[in-house]
Amino acid sequence: MSQKQNGDKSVWANPKVRTALLFLSPVIIFLISLCVGRYIIPIPTVFKILSSPFFAIEADWPSIMETVIFNVRLPRLVMVSFVGASLAISGASFQGILKNPLVSSDILGVAYGAGFGAALAILLFPDPTMIQFFAFGFGMLAVGLAYMINSFYKRSSTLILVLSGIIVGAFFSSLISLAKYTADPETKLPEIVFWLLGSFASIRVEDVIQYVPLMVIGIIVLLLLRWRINVLSLDDMQAKSLGLNIKKYQAVIVFFATLITASAVCVSGIISWVGLIVPHIARMIVGPNNSKVLPASVAIGMTYLLVIDDIARTLVANEIPIGVLTGVIGAPFFGYLLLRQRVGWS
Amino acid sequence: MTDKKVYLVIAIIAIAAISVAAYLLLTGETEPETPNTIAVTVTSSPTGAGYVKVDGTAITTPKTFQWEEGSTHTLEATSTATWVSWSDGGSQTHEYTVPASDATITAAFEGQIKVTFDQSGLDTTADEAIVSFTVNGETQTKSYADLPVSTWVDAGTQVSYTIEANVSTTCPGAYFMLTNSESSTTITVDDDTTVTAEYKRTIIDANGGIIDVPDPSTIERIADSWPAHNTIVVMCGYRDALVATATTNTVNPMFQKILPAIETMLTPFNSDGTVNVEELMAENPDIVFVSASGEEAAAAMENSGMTVVRLQFYNFEDMVHTVRLTGWILGEEAFTKALNYVDYFTEVQDNIISTTADLTSSEKIKVLHLVGNSLDPIRIDAGTGLINTWINLCGGDNAAAEIDGNMQTVSLEQILAWNPDLILIGSATANDVRETILNDELWSELDAVKNGKVMANPMGVFDWARYSVEEALNIQWVSHTLYPDLFPDTDIRAETAYFYETYYEYTLSEAEITDILRQVD
Structure with missing residues (x-):
């Protein structure tokens, strides 16, 4: 925090208020998001519908509105929240353990691995259930490969790991191009392109049941390990002197960060920027301590992606690809933040 | 003279007359008069086309006719050339009596040069005058059907001509372009001359580019x-x-x-x-x-x-x-x-337009067209493009009219908000997607699903919904599907069979028609 900030007398300066606002914001935005959409439902009706399973309220709304709230908006918003949280916390974790402020949640090639897995499944099987299975498997495989390359070096460093991730990412990105090249342009290619582009447009309750538990587990594990990430972000000699098995913790954190990123990619394709900028925004608010940055990233990641998705689904009748919006809105917003305040890193 | 004598004379005369008549008749039948066929060669100096007309028909000299002896024929030395004489001494146009033995008759012209205008590369679609030429102050204009055309001039005469450089055709966007170096010039003729206008085939493509296409x-x-x-x-x-x-x-x-x-x-x-x-x-x-x-x-x-x-x-x-x-x-x-x-297409189209013209906006059926290869994501065909064109033409309202473009991704919430009366599904997988929609709780809120108005758009040699010549069938199927009462005479199975027979030269079986229409029970 700069001196100027410390002199600020506004409510925002109070750390307790700030923390409260930070963790309330996803809840507030979630409720607001439930009220907006292409199908116009009056706000009181929204809340009546929401409370109808718990209280005896006479249904004076058409059943189609219930479908919109419970089967369309709710699963989508839950999914968006957890994808935002997953991308943000895995980004923050990678930035911490790799000691590099420029890495993002897919730095170890998980997104391209998953993308290739999905493309392969689309080409090989007519059955869409294989797509998610392959995507997830290849996403994990890509990170495993990066880790393996890294382990070939006796004196492996975080830099080597980042480079291994880039190598694996480039390899799978080429394989994606090859898969697109051989795909039938009328049938298979659009499917691959749409999978890679990602969309929350057709999220259903089943998707939530399939992916959210994985994400919740990953997020909880990373949150529990946030102190270790703090230690791992010190340089290796210091960490060793604290008696930690660096390699073991690094591997566990990479595994769970990858697990939730792969889940997010399976749901919504490759969404850029979230895993990179959300941790920075978190650091601006709560400082560089990872034990605070990780939970703050979860809250900000949820809020941020909910807002972006609200724009994607309401601005015009056709869905704007969310990966496009996160870049178009995220990049200038990040630039604005940089101008107002130096992005913290220590 | 007594009466008996008179009768005798009359009888003798009658017998003689009958005998003569019988003789004449008999000889006429048994020995018909064979006319003597004579070979007459009509020629000119110089030889060639356009110098001489025989019995009103232009010939290319020399030409030999097999004529009956003694018959008469009209010989005419064509007036465009300066005629000097006929070898039989006749006037420029005169009756010629075929002599008893083979003969040659020559029309002599003096100092005349033949100038011919011809073309290459054109066909009957050429829709404009091709060449106009001026000789001695007289201008003639000729189109495709007139060519080749010749005229005769004195040696040293100046002939000026203009050839159309860019001939439009009965096909919009298609042209014949002149490849000769000059399209308009004046020449001085000293020898027989042929001016050939050489054309290449050219079209204007969809980007406005001028493209030379090969000869068919x-x-x-x-x-x-x-x-x-x-x-x-x-x-x-x-x-x-x-x-x-x-x-x-x-x-x-x-x-x-x-x-x-x-x-x-x-x-x-x-x-x-x-x-x-x-x-x-x-x-x-x-x-x-x-x-x-x-x-x-x-x-x-x-x-x-x-x-x-x-x-x-x-x-x-x-x-x-x-x-x-x-x-x-x-x-x-x-x-x-x-x-x-x-x-055929225009007739079908005009009939549909005139029949659906009187529909009021409240009578119009709201149609949503799904791309149909997948529901994840849901893609629809919106307010521009060919699908929107035929929805409107058939008297429907495109539910997705507020957005532009084909194959746009939308959320299910947006479809619930549109609430179409009829859902049409494209792609080869349309019937699978149809099944999914009909059995899905989320889609069941839609009027179209409640009323069972979810249909696979037919697909023949190509998806009827998109771009192919089978659009002619599609608009008949769609208009009948939307408004069966307005189009009671449409028999889409028979029309499909007729179309394939006529335009694809293929006879469809009943099973194939069912497959094309993707009719399910």
């Missing part, structure tokens, strides 16, 4: 990367000329029926919009048809020296234009087929 007689191998356009080539009678096509067509079951060779045909056009040029060059296509959106491949093929024709349509006006232009490129016979199709 040389088009034997066609590559066509635009899936829907392949159906136009088939309709124009050129299915056997196809040597390279798009992957979509090779896997279409009906296309495989009307052209079995399609299944294993070369598909050098890649999904990323590029083309394997060398593979295509090995097939040596005389012409390549592409859609105007495939520019990268088009440029690559042009660089390899291929003739590439870019075509595109997003509405029926442009579709008709594309059909005509394709027919014209492929020659007069194909052009006739194209015009027949356009007539």
